[in-house]
Amino acid sequence: MEILDGKKISNDIKDELAIQVTELKERGEKVPHLAAVLVGNDGASLTYVGSKVRSCKKIGFESTLIHLPEDTTEETLLQQVDDLNKNTDIDGYIVQLPLPKHIDEEKVLMAVDPDKDVDGFHPTNFGKMALDMESFVPATPFGIMELLRRYDVETEGKHTVVIGRSHIVGRPISILMSQKGKAANSTVSLTHSRTKDLKKFTQEADIIVSALGVPDFLKADMVKEGVVIIDVGITRVPDESRERGYYITGDVDFADVSKKASHITPVPGGVGPMTIAMLLKNTMIARGRHSA
């Protein structure tokens, strides 16, 4: 059994990006600049955005955090997005999700300039990805593909079962895994809350990508021997005995399923760190396009 060490691979990617930053500086060129817009004070979002900004600093990117109050109007947020679209110093930016309920998420994501959409959430980028055209690929599925590629996990002709059809993970990873090319060529089943007899699918799967958000959902009796497990679930379980008051766990009962798996991502330290690394990679790609 091999652990797919997202922490290690994400550090490798960040080291590679740091070298590219040094090269840009040596040539007197501008370094990549990532901005993040956070509305409100959701605990998990604060952690993610803080981590993104810290990672930028570490590798020599410029970063800007725009933290707006919970009661920010949709109009103000759209104005902020417009400012970022026009600001030529910013190569890419993200609007951290979820947004407060009074703001129409779709409207905001549609307003992001596709050339600065390093999250890959704009329909233009999503459509290009689905059509095998060059685009910004959403960071989490991009990170999963990179993890599989760097560990030489065979995907061609394999049956990949994706659990969850979210726009951020399930839907895009189902597209990427079925594409032509390296680390793809998989036969994909996209399962979800209305799937009948999910266990029948997971028991047949060569690769399982679980993006459900239900702690310890996937057990050993639901998988076959030698399965590759990608656990995208990140759930905060309240626990008073811990300093932070919670612990992080995935969709997969790791101790149970790892007995049968050939490869498995841990939580934390699997897909999570890859997401940040690929966001940074997208920002470097954006910089390259803007300087061209």
Ligand code: GUN
């Ligand atoms: N919320 C959860 N994941 C993400 C992500 O990848 N990007 C943004 N912007 N918000 C998120």
